[in-house]
Amino acid sequence: xxxxxxxxxxxxxxxxxxxxxxxxxxxxxxxxxxxxxxxxxxxxxxxxxxxxxxxxxxxxxxxxxxxxxxxxxxxxxxxxxxxxxxxxxxxxxxxxxxxxxxxxxxxxxxxxxxxxxxxxxxxxxxxxxxxxxxxxxxxxxxxxxxxxxxxxxxxxxxxxxxxxxxxxxxxxxxxxxxxxxxxxxxxxxxxxxxxxxxxxxxxxxxxxxxxxxxxxxx
Amino acid sequence: xxxxxxxxxxxxxxxxxxxxxxxxxxxxxxxxxxxxxxxxxxxxxxxxxxxxxxxxxxxxxxxxxxxxxxxxxxxxxxxxxxxxxxxxxxxxxxxxxxxxxxxxxxxxxxxxxxxxxxxxxxxxxxxxxxxxxxxxxxxxxxxxxxxxxxxxxxxxxxxxxxxxxxxxxxxxxxxxxxxxxxxxxxxxxxxxxxxxxxxxxxxxxxxxxxxxxxxxxxxxxxxxxxxxxxxxxxxxxxxxxxxxxxxxxxxxxxxxxxxxxxxxxxxxxxxxxxxxxxxxxxxxxxxxxxxxxxxxxxxxxxxxxxxxxxxxxxxxxxxxxxxxxxxxxxxxxxxxxxxxxxxxxxxxxxxxxxxxxxxxxxxxxxxxxxxxxxxxxxxxxxxxxxxxxxxxxxxxxxxxxxxxxxxxxxxxxxxxxxxxxxxxxxxxxxxxxxxxxxxxxxxxxxxxxxxxxxxxxxxxxxxxxxxxxxxxxxxxxxxxxxxx
Numbered sequence: 001x002x003x004x005x006x007x008x009x010x011x012x013x014x015x016x017x018x019x020x021x022x023x024x025x026x027x028x029x030x031x032x033x034x035x036x037x038x039x040x041x042x043x044x045x046x047x048x049x050x051x052x053x054x055x056x057x058x059x060x061x062x063x064x065x066x067x068x069x070x071x072x073x074x075x076x077x078x079x080x081x082x083x084x085x086x087x088x089x090x091x092x093x094x095x096x097x098x099x100x101x102x103x104x105x106x107x108x109x110x111x112x113x114x115x116x117x118x119x120x121x122x123x124x125x126x127x128x129x130x131x132x133x134x135x136x137x138x139x140x141x142x143x144x145x146x147x148x149x150x151x152x153x154x155x156x157x158x159x160x161x162x163x164x165x166x167x168x169x170x171x172x173x174x175x176x177x178x179x180x181x182x183x184x185x186x187x188x189x190x191x192x193x194x195x196x197x198x199x200x201x202x203x204x205x206x207x208x209x210x211x212x213x214x215x216x217x218x
Numbered sequence: 219x220x221x222x223x224x225x226x227x228x229x230x231x232x233x234x235x236x237x238x239x240x241x242x243x244x245x246x247x248x249x250x251x252x253x254x255x256x257x258x259x260x261x262x263x264x265x266x267x268x269x270x271x272x273x274x275x276x277x278x279x280x281x282x283x284x285x286x287x288x289x290x291x292x293x294x295x296x297x298x299x300x301x302x303x304x305x306x307x308x309x310x311x312x313x314x315x316x317x318x319x320x321x322x323x324x325x326x327x328x329x330x331x332x333x334x335x336x337x338x339x340x341x342x343x344x345x346x347x348x349x350x351x352x353x354x355x356x357x358x359x360x361x362x363x364x365x366x367x368x369x370x371x372x373x374x375x376x377x378x379x380x381x382x383x384x385x386x387x388x389x390x391x392x393x394x395x396x397x398x399x400x401x402x403x404x405x406x407x408x409x410x411x412x413x414x415x416x417x418x419x420x421x422x423x424x425x426x427x428x429x430x431x432x433x434x435x436x437x438x439x440x441x442x443x444x445x446x447x448x449x450x451x452x453x454x455x456x457x458x459x460x461x462x463x464x465x466x467x468x469x470x471x472x473x474x475x476x477x478x479x480x481x482x483x484x485x486x487x488x489x490x491x492x493x494x495x496x497x498x499x500x501x502x503x504x505x506x507x508x509x510x511x512x513x514x515x516x517x518x519x520x521x522x523x524x525x526x527x528x529x530x531x532x533x534x535x536x537x538x539x540x541x542x543x544x545x546x547x548x549x550x551x552x553x554x555x556x557x558x559x560x561x562x563x564x565x566x567x568x569x570x571x572x573x574x575x576x577x578x579x580x581x582x583x584x585x586x587x588x589x590x591x592x593x594x595x596x597x598x599x600x601x602x603x604x605x606x607x608x609x610x611x612x613x614x615x616x617x618x619x620x621x622x623x624x625x626x627x628x629x630x631x632x633x634x635x636x637x638x639x640x641x642x643x644x645x646x647x648x649x650x651x652x653x654x655x656x657x658x659x660x661x662x663x664x665x666x667x668x669x670x671x672x673x674x675x676x677x678x679x680x681x682x683x684x685x686x687x688x689x690x691x692x693x694x695x696x697x698x699x700x701x702x
Contacts, residue, residue, distance in 0.1 A: 060498035062453070104421075107454055108501060154317050154329065155362060183502075184573075201501070 002033060006042040009074070013046025016066025018073040025077035035078035036089060043074045047118050051203045061111070064202070068114035075118075093145035093213045094122040095179075096138045098130035100159045105152035105182070111202040112148065112181060119206035132159065136166045139176050146197075146212055148179040148205070157184050161193040177212040181205060219596050220306055223557035225515045226464075231523050234461065234516075238468035242274040247424050247473040251431035257480045274473060282476040285483035288525040290443060292350065292380035293411040295401050295673065301349050301380050303415075303443070303488060303527035306559030308594055309349035310552070310587045311382050312342050312580055313534050313568035314417075316355050320569060320576035322660050325539065327574050329358035332700045335372050337577050338567065340670045341663065343377035347584040347591070351381040352564055355575055361694035362386075364687075367394050370414075371687045374401060375680065378673045382445070382564055384417035388432050391416065395440055397686065400679050409441035415488065415562075419447045420470040422455035431477055438481035445488040445529050445562075446474045451503060452495040452513065460495075460513050467491055467517045475526075488562070489521030490529030492572075503571055505534040506547025514551075515558035527561050533583055534565035534572055540579045540656045544569060548579070549586035556590035578659040581666070585635050592633035600627055638662055 005028060012020040021043065028038040050067040053059035075089075082089055095116055099109045106128050117123040124138055139147050147167070151157040160180045167173040179197035180190050190198035196215070197208040226234070241247075249255050249272045259265045261282070264273040289304025301309050318327040319334045335355040342348040353369035360368045366386040373381050374397065385391040394416075395405065402408035418433045420426050426434070437444040448470040450456030450463040457463055471489050478487050493513045494503040504510060514530040521528045533552035537543040548566070555563040565572070566587065567580030601607065601623070608621060618624050638658050640647060651657075688699050 057499060061496070061501055062458075062498060111501070154358075155356075 002031075005031070005033065006038075006045070009038065009042030010046035010049065013043050013067050013070045013074070014049055016063060016070050018066075018070045021070040021074040022077055025074040029077070029081050035082050035085075036087070038078055039075060039089065043071055044118075044120075047071050051115070051206070054201075054203050065111065065114065068111075068118050071118040072114070091122040092120040092210065094124070094142055095146040095148050095209060096124045096126065096135055096142065096144045097148045097150075098126035098135055099128040099150045099152070099182075100156050100163075101129055101131045102159065103151050103153055103156035104128045105150070108152065108182060108202070109150040112150065112205045115202040115206050116148070116209060119209070121206075121209060132162045132166050135163060136170065136172075139167075140170065140172060144176060145216060146177045146179055146209055148181070148209070151180070151182040151185060154184045157182065157189065160185070160189075160195065164194055177216065179205065179208060179212065220559070220594050221557060221596050222306070222559060223515055223554060224519055225512060225558070226519050230461070231520060234465050234468055234520055235523070237465045238472060239276040239279065241424065241465065241469040242276070242279060242473060244273070245424065246271045246273040247426060247469070248272075249426045249431055249473075249477070250428045251426070251435075254426065254431040254435060254477045257435075258477065261476075261480055272473075274476060279472050279476045282479040282483075283472065283524060285479050286475055286524075286526055287484060287486050289527060290412070290486040292415065292443070293413050294380055295374075295378035295413065295675070297411055299411075301562070303486070303561045305561075306522075307561055308556045308559060308563065308591070309561060310533065310563045310566055311348055311350040312338060312352045312354045313531070313565040313572055313575065314352035314354050314382060314384070316568060316573060316575035317358070318570070318574040319355065320539065320574055320579070322576070322578055322656075322663075327538065327570065330355040330575065331359050332357050332372065332702060334575070334577075335369060336376055336702055337667065338575060338580060339373055339376040340667055341577050341580050343379060343673075344666050344670055345581070345584045347587040348566070349379070350562065351377050351379045353381065353383040354567065359700070361691070361696060363694040364390070364690050364696075366390050367397065367687065367690065370394050370397055371683065374398075374683060375675070376672060380412075381414045382417070382562065383414050385433070388429060388436065391433055391436050392440075393686075393690065395442055397683060398442075400682050400686070401675070405440070412441075412443050412486070415443040415445045417445050417447045417490075418474065419449065420474055422448070422450050422470070423466055424469060424473075426470075426474060426477060430474075434474055434478040435481040438478045438485040438487075441482065441485055443486040443488065444478060445490045446471050447529075447531075448474070448491040448493065448517075450491075450493045450513070452493070452509070453498065454496045456493070460509055460516065463493055463513050464516045464520065467493060467513070468520050471517075471521070486527075488529045489517070489524070489526040490562070491517055492531035493517070502536070504536045505531060505565065505568070505572060506536045506543070506551060508550065508554075511551040511554040514560070515554055518555075518558045518560045522559065528559075529562040529564065530555055530558075530560045531565045531572070532560075532563050533586065534568035535579075536569070536571050538570055538574070540569070540576055540582065540659070544579060545582070545586070545655070548583050549589070552583070552586045553590045553593065556587075556594055578656055578663055581659045581663050582638055582655055585639050588633050588635060598630070600630065636662065 291299035292301035532555040535547040566583035
């Protein structure tokens, strides 16, 4: 019965059905299934599946985004329950995310945020055109593990370097890892400015973030 | 008869327009400039000041649209009308605002510099297929504050063709108009005989930003042609359906034209755009996709229903080198745009989602444009009867080459491509070095640049322009302008 429930949960994510995912999350609570198990043995398997398909080129952005939305809907219900029970989902780590100042491109950054959040990270998405100091300050106050910064223009990309320098200035460079992304961003660029991580796409960003946590010894 | 592509059925066009008018009311248009909201409110629109949302009733918009000119000309620096915005006239210009160039020696994409832009301008100046220049590249070594006007500065020095341009800031719009006015003989003369069009972009979905609205108002007041570049991104920043995106394009253009005409009725403005579908695997915006070109053809048809001049972004490719994909995407979309009767088609030379310009590709694209223009001339009736008289004395021999008519008409009937297009025999091709298109383009580009003649510009006006631009360059932190 519980196994069937888990596989229905995964399937609701694969199908991108937020309402179905939400319904299953509520049912699992009624059935007394541990919310953490519902997430880790049910819904997450669906996210992983869609992520793998996407990486292979067999799934497309609308499927990826809808899977993310469905996952959020389910997790929302389950986290509320966990709060009631006085438990908490242990997040992998926390990430401050934003598109760099002067740049208003939203789509890729938001997608990365969705993927990181369904991938088990606590994500503070500060939106677009975010001043460097705002990014750094938020990371400091939230004791974030990672700052992930996006740029869609070659003219704004150069400011990704400033994020790293700003962290240096306040002595937090070793404590906070920096991930960079966006259309003009390359691995070479990431290396040149001394960023810790770079990914070509949103699914890859989750893996990179996980590696960075390992590198931090978390 | 000019062959035509009309991609929308006669039932769909009014439905698109009707739905666009509905969008203007619900959800309305976000207009982020107070002055524009006020003028819309004065005209009878409902404004939710806090949300910056304006609901524009159909009758308010329709009244404003009535004053949009159905045609206008752009003039070259000799004062001759050389671009006709109106009817089904078709023109091409190079793509604009690329940040990289494909370096033909290293085959790398690298940031563009002054030298690259000059090369593009000279090339477009020398090829008859380009009726206008664009401010094609952002020069990476030039301070951002003057990046837009610096591009125009180079165009004005190296070509007399009219220019499709745009400003990055409100202040620079005015400076750029002044720059054009130097050669036109003052601002009034420039309004009488405009030499440039300025692109103005709404932000999808359904937003006119502060800068966008301000540009519409400033250009209208100045009487300088504006060109709306609406960019519905199907599936992300616009409905996934092609028709849904056309509805959004219509709503963005109508609202922009309304803001523009309210500022000054009768100012020239173009129904244009650079829409794209979203590639659902890579999250990119393919300009070479056939669906992108279909949206273009469809919105142009909607614009033509109103009788407005039209523009689109076609003849570009998403390939990274000048290969089969580049050729296929560029020539297919160029042909679709031409058949759709779009007045100005920007995009030639571009690769990599409009990020990268290849001058060699610009030269090859000229051949695709030449063929598209030939197509537009259609099947012409040169003789009556069509054939019978030409058999006189032929006696079942293939000797039509000896006919005077053949000699008279072959240039009318055939587009004669440059040596970039290989129509020689295999032996000839081998003797000529067994080259591919790109290699031939490299050679031809060298010849073209070697024979390029700079325009004979009045020295006094050149000096005035240089004084103006070097002053602004100093303010932006440049000791002196690059030498060339």
